[in-house]
Amino acid sequence: MLPGCLKSPELSFLLLTYCLLATPLSSGSVGAAQPPEVVIVAEEYAFSGPDRIAGGWKTIRLKNQGREIHHVQFLKLPEKKTGEDFNEALAADSTRLPSWVIRYGGVNSVIPEAEATVIIELDPGDYVLICGIPDRRGLPHVVHGMTKSLQVTALNQSPASAPAADVTISMKEFSYAFDRPLTVGERMVRVRNDGTQAHELLLLTLAPGASVQDFLERYQPGILGNPAGRTIGGLTGLSPGREAFLPLLVEPGRYGILCFLADPRRRTPHFMAGMWMDIDIPAVAPPATP
Numbered sequence: 001m002l003p004g005c006l007k008s009p010e011l012s013f014l015l016l017t018y019c020l021l022a023t024p025l026s027s028g029s030v031g032a033a034q035p036p037e038v039v040i041v042a043e044e045y046a047f048s049g050p051d052r053i054a055g056g057w058k059t060i061r062l063k064n065q066g067r068e069i070h071h072v073q074f075l076k077l078p079e080k081k082t083g084e085d086f087n088e089a090l091a092a093d094s095t096r097l098p099s100w101v102i103r104y105g106g107v108n109s110v111i112p113e114a115e116a117t118v119i120i121e122l123d124p125g126d127y128v129l130i131c132g133i134p135d136r137r138g139l140p141h142v143v144h145g146m147t148k149s150l151q152v153t154a155l156n157q158s159p160a161s162a163p164a165a166d167v168t169i170s171m172k173e174f175s176y177a178f179d180r181p182l183t184v185g186e187r188m189v190r191v192r193n194d195g196t197q198a199h200e201l202l203l204l205t206l207a208p209g210a211s212v213q214d215f216l217e218r219y220q221p222g223i224l225g226n227p228a229g230r231t232i233g234g235l236t237g238l239s240p241g242r243e244a245f246l247p248l249l250v251e252p253g254r255y256g257i258l259c260f261l262a263d264p265r266r267r268t269p270h271f272m273a274g275m276w277m278d279i280d281i282p283a284v285a286p287p288a289t290p
Helices: 009-014 083-092 212-217
Strands: 037-043 046-048 052-054 056-064 073-076 115-122 125-130 147-153 167-172 175-178 185-193 199-206 229-238 243-250 253-258 276-281
Touching (some): 185 229, 199 212, 212 276
Parallel strands (some): 037 056
Antiparallel strands (some): 185 243, 199 229, 199 253
C-alpha cells in the first residue's frame, strides 16, 4: 500500500518531498560552459530573485535558505491569463494546476542550506514560479502562498546555445528511455518530453537491495527519512515537446527515476502506470556493443 497522501492521485503533482543531501549522484556544475545563471532563493513560504529576465537558455540555480525542503516549477501563462487568474484557479481547485499553464521545468527539491541547478529554455512571456512540496500535513507550499511572478522579455543579444548532451532521456506515456547508458563522471543529461502529457524526472539514490517501489511504499509527505533511499533532485514538470538539461556528477551506485505527475483523465500518478525505473551504475562502463 502507498502512503496516505499518495492515495489522492489528483494531488500527485504536489507530492514532491525530496532530500538533496550529499550523494553519489548529484546535480551541479560540469566542466563545459553553461548558459547565463539565474539565482532563485527559497524560504518559508516565498521566492526571491529577479522579476524580469531576458529569454533563452538559462541555468537556474535554486538556493534554499529556509527550514523546509523547496523546489521551483516554472509555469508559463497564456497571453490572456495573469498571475491573478492563476491564483484564482488554484483557490477554486487546489488539487491540480490549471490546464492552461505550460510547464517549463525547474529545479527539484533542495534541502535547507543547499542548492541545485537545471538548464531550461524560457520563451518571452509571463510566468508563475511555484513550490509544490507538501508539508507534513500534506498541504503544498503553493497553498501557503509560495509563488512568484516573472516576466521574460525578448532577447536583446545573441542567445546562449543549448549544452551538448552526453545522454538523452526520452519521457512518454508511461516510460523513460535512455539513448545510451549513464556512466560514471561529469555528465550533461538531456531530458526530453516525447509524450502527450506533462512528465517529470525525479532522481533517487536507493539503499542496497531496495527499489523504487520500496521507496514509494515508505514515502510520507514532509518526512526526510526513507529507509529505501532518498531523493537527489531531478527536473520538475515539462509539457509535451519541451526539453531541459541536468548537469550531474555520477558515481557508482543504485538509483531510481520516476514520475509523480497525474494522468489528467485517470487521475492516477504516472508511476502507477509503470513510469519508474531502477538503475545500477557500475564503477566501470560496460563494453560497447559490436
